[in-house]
Amino acid sequence: MSRRAQLLLIPLLGLLPFAGCGSSEPAAFRVREDVGKLMKGTKSGGKARAKVEETIERFYGSPSELRVWERLPIDFGGYRGRVVVPEEPDYNTKSAVTIAWDAGDVGEEAPTIAAGTRAIYRPLAPAAAPAESEEETTTEEGNEVVSEPVAAPEPVEMTVAGYDHEKGLLVFEQAFPSPPAAGAEILVDPGAKLVYGKHLYLEHCMHCHGVTGDGNGPTARYLNPRPRDYRNGVFKFTSTGTPYKAHRHDLALVVRNGIPGTYMPSFLLLEDDEMDAIVEYVRWLACRGEQEKFLADNLLGSFSQEAYDAADKEGKQALVEEFEAYLASDDEFDSWTAIFKESVDDQLVKKWNDAQAEAAVIVPDVPRVESTPESVARGRALYVGGKAKCVNCHGPGGKGDGQQTRDFQLVKGTTKTHPEPGLYDDWGNQIQPRNLTLGLYRGGRRPIDVFRRIKAGIKGTPMPAAAISDAEIWDLVNYVMSLPYETPAASAPNDAAATAAKPTAAGDTES
Amino acid sequence: MKYFWVFFFAVFPLAVLGLCFAAPSMNWWFPYGNPAMTPLGQQIDGLFYLILGITGATFVGTQIALVYVLWRGAVDTEGKAHFSHGSHELEVIWTIVPAGILLFIALYQMDVWANYRIKANFPSGLVAAGEEGGHAEFSGPIAEVTARQFEWRIRYPSPDRVFHNEREVREWLRNPQPDDLHTVNDLHSPTQEPVMIYLRTEDVQHSFFVPELRVKQDAVPGLVIPIWWQALKPDEYEWTCTELCGWGHYKMKARVVAEPAEDYEAFLESLRESQFDDGFQTASAE
Numbered sequence: 001m002s003r004r005a006q007l008l009l010i011p012l013l014g015l016l017p018f019a020g021c022g023s024s025e026p027a028a029f030r031v032r033e034d035v036g037k038l039m040k041g042t043k044s045g046g047k048a049r050a051k052v053e054e055t056i057e058r059f060y061g062s063p064s065e066l067r068v069w070e071r072l073p074i075d076f077g078g079y080r081g082r083v084v085v086p087e088e089p090d091y092n093t094k095s096a097v098t099i100a101w102d103a104g105d106v107g108e109e110a111p112t113i114a115a116g117t118r119a120i121y122r123p124l125a126p127a128a129a130p131a132e133s134e135e136e137t138t139t140e141e142g143n144e145v146v147s148e149p150v151a152a153p154e155p156v157e158m159t160v161a162g163y164d165h166e167k168g169l170l171v172f173e174q175a176f177p178s179p180p181a182a183g184a185e186i187l188v189d190p191g192a193k194l195v196y197g198k199h200l201y202l203e204h205c206m207h208c209h210g211v212t213g214d215g216n217g218p219t220a221r222y223l224n225p226r227p228r229d230y231r232n233g234v235f236k237f238t239s240t241g242t243p244y245k246a247h248r249h250d251l252a253l254v255v256r257n258g259i260p261g262t263y264m265p266s267f268l269l270l271e272d273d274e275m276d277a278i279v280e281y282v283r284w285l286a287c288r289g290e291q292e293k294f295l296a297d298n299l300l301g302s303f304s305q306e307a308y309d310a311a312d313k314e315g316k317q318a319l320v321e322e323f324e325a326y327l328a329s330d331d332e333f334d335s336w337t338a339i340f341k342e343s344v345d346d347q348l349v350k351k352w353n354d355a356q357a358e359a360a361v362i363v364p365d366v367p368r369v370e371s372t373p374e375s376v377a378r379g380r381a382l383y384v385g386g387k388a389k390c391v392n393c394h395g396p397g398g399k400g401d402g403q404q405t406r407d408f409q410l411v412k413g414t415t416k417t418h419p420e421p422g423l424y425d426d427w428g429n430q431i432q433p434r435n436l437t438l439g440l441y442r443g444g445r446r447p448i449d450v451f452r453r454i455k456a457g458i459k460g461t462p463m464p465a466a467a468i469s470d471a472e473i474w475d476l477v478n479y480v481m482s483l484p485y486e487t488p489a490a491s492a493p494n495d496a497a498a499t500a501a502k503p504t505a506a507g508d509t510e511s
Numbered sequence: 512m513k514y515f516w517v518f519f520f521a522v523f524p525l526a527v528l529g530l531c532f533a534a535p536s537m538n539w540w541f542p543y544g545n546p547a548m549t550p551l552g553q554q555i556d557g558l559f560y561l562i563l564g565i566t567g568a569t570f571v572g573t574q575i576a577l578v579y580v581l582w583r584g585a586v587d588t589e590g591k592a593h594f595s596h597g598s599h600e601l602e603v604i605w606t607i608v609p610a611g612i613l614l615f616i617a618l619y620q621m622d623v624w625a626n627y628r629i630k631a632n633f634p635s636g637l638v639a640a641g642e643e644g645g646h647a648e649f650s651g652p653i654a655e656v657t658a659r660q661f662e663w664r665i666r667y668p669s670p671d672r673v674f675h676n677e678r679e680v681r682e683w684l685r686n687p688q689p690d691d692l693h694t695v696n697d698l699h700s701p702t703q704e705p706v707m708i709y710l711r712t713e714d715v716q717h718s719f720f721v722p723e724l725r726v727k728q729d730a731v732p733g734l735v736i737p738i739w740w741q742a743l744k745p746d747e748y749e750w751t752c753t754e755l756c757g758w759g760h761y762k763m764k765a766r767v768v769a770e771p772a773e774d775y776e777a778f779l780e781s782l783r784e785s786q787f788d789d790g791f792q793t794a795s796a797e
Binding site: 204207219257258260263265266267268269362363364366367368439445446447448451452474481482484485 | 660661662664686687688689693695696697758759762763764765766785786787788789790791
């Protein structure tokens with residue numbers, strides 16, 4: 001090698017630390033296993049799998065191009081307002097409007113709207129157009145706006161040039177295509193929160209929970225218990241009643257405090273707006289997963305690849321035709337749009353909104369019963385008794401080694417048993433009932449947290465809601481919360497009330 | 512070319528010295544350009560400057576000698592080199608002088624090290640005489656900090672709990688109590704007075720590091736290690752893990768909140784209130 005070439009190598013060495021940097025493959029949402037089981041179809045149609053993937057992609061986008069679909073019960077961020085036309089406009093109406101913000105979006109404080117922010121202007125629909133229009137916009141740069149084939153006018157993408165909060169004056173770089181009418185809707189920075197949440201999620205959560213929220217990120221395989229798979233829309237530790245989904249606060253509480261006894265660490269130092277954005281993004285991922293599941297479940301009965309493979313030539317042709325007919329069907333209850341809308345409105349919007357209501361949150365009827373030896377003894381009686389049946393799973397000593405952990409359990413919704421004895425959660429993971437002697441409370445250690453675990457059960461797990469009164473639950477809470485501190489000498493008198501076996505391993509608390 | 516190396520070895524140390532002097536104003540110095548926020552930390556900084564002075568002077572001296580020799584060789588190409596098989600005297604000198612310096616540093620820092628690490632030398636309020644002994648100002652630890660992958664779990668004794676002697680502290684460390692208060696990644700401590708925590712780990716090795724307080728201590732599996740400090744200023748101090756403990760090491764960012772004693776007590780009270788929340792009062796108060 002010539003001397004000059006050697007000299008040239010020296011500056012190149014300086015670049016070594018940067019090796020491996022640069023843009024990698026854009027992340028993609030992973031398709032659910034159930035969707036993979038759907039019929040692939042042929043050239044002439046019957047592409048059930050592609051149809052589901054396409055639909056989900058269309059309404060949710062990809063990680064690098066998120067879609068804001070306003071039908072969803074998600075706070076996507078940005079500001080929404082309506083045009084107010086003043087009586088004497090003192091500005092150029094071609095590119096500026098006064099705006100009245102929606103109450104929820106802008107409070108007392110002035111919104112921070114920088115020049116260059118993206119905005120969507122929605123001209124008023126003609127009077128004859130149907131009231132309900134499919135609202136859909138996209139986020140991030142360079143995406144086309146997709147609109148449903150409804151008679152509403154096309155939304156127009158604009159760029160904010162400036163904003164004066166005093167006057168409520170919003171100025172755009174472009175002129176409006178037509179003079180804006182009072183009441184026309186303007187969205188400023190739509191999806192800002194979702195995009196922010198995505199960035200934070202990819203930074204903090206993705207490597208365990210996965211890009212898709214399927215609990216299958218790169219580090220997930222090293223973890224036991226497994227990271228939560230959001231795609232069923234089920235979260236374990238909630239303050240809401242049994243039939244409800246999780247409240248936003250519940251997700252925030254888990255992110256803030258972590259889950260002791262698992263690999264979920266605390267993210268206490270996140271700012272409030274960061275926390276909001278992450279929680280909202282997780283809810284959005286849950287919606288996306290649930291909808292994918294719903295669509296797949298709907299089609300799997302008739303249009304699985306398994307059924308297709310099993311069919312003879314005519315049968316295959318019939319399946320393809322049936323699927324095409326299914327999509328094209330005008331019957332309100334059969335058509336693709338109908339199941340799609342039903343899945344969104346019933347499965348997502350209503351359920352997620354209901355969980356945010358005050359009525360969904362469990363509040364005890366009575367304050368906590370004082371943790372006296374008598375209350376603890378009553379709790380112990382309930383624990384071992386037939387009414388609450390805690391002992392079946394959690395074991396006589398609260399060690400999480402009850403009889404059920406040694407029995408073969410039925411696979412949920414079938415008559416088959418699992419191949420291994422023990423309890424399983426709805427995600428198919430084998431799980432242990434909580435060892436109550438450790439003093440680790442995954443859903444929080446406040447009495448109210450333990451109360452809610454007992455009252456509503458733990459969603460997605462075999463832990464059922466207890467059918468006992470609130471006062472009884474408090475007794476049970478007192479008993480359960482006394483377990484980590486139990487010593488043989490102290491527990492003996494309390495046990496007098498209990499008829500069943502005494503805790504065998506009491507006093508053996510792990511520190 | 513022969514002057515190139517003279518120039519090179521002259522410029523390099525000068526640049527290093529220049530950087531050294533410019534560093535504090537560029538915020539490349541101690542965390543956030545601040546002096547230590549604890550008296551002991553200021554003594555540690557003093558030791559740092561002492562060692563920096565000694566090594567700096569040595570560095571400058573050797574570089575001057577090196578440049579001089581190179582320059583001599585470059586100027587005087589005719590002179591003959593002196594060949595030596597070694598000098599016993601010289602070797603004794605260059606062994607004894609650095610050894611003396613090291614011995615001086617070793618002895619000089621002992622006080623600071625003992626105050627930092629040896630429990631018997633901790634401020635009097637933090638240690639009681641013997642296992643059963645105690646004295647009026649004895650206060651015991653403010654918390655037990657347990658590191659785990661990847662967070663810090665903190666257990667405070669109940670504000671009502673009074674430790675009289677070491678035995679009670681040990682008992683408390685061994686047996687968590689129902690009235691203990693718990694937080695994660697958020698350690699509060701009063702300012703001005705010396706405070707102590709006990710550090711342990713649930714899994715692998717971690718390290719407790721609060722740069723502004725100059726406190727750094729490994730958490731070692733199986734050990735319960737006391738650490739103390741005396742924060743001079745109420746502030747939120749950054750607290751990190753400084754032992755590569757696994758893939759989520761970077762997540763172990765937390766904070767130490769030093770606050771005046773009355774704020775600290777108010778914090779414990781509010782913590783107690785929220786931890787024993789039964790959801791009933793709060794609901795009816797709304």
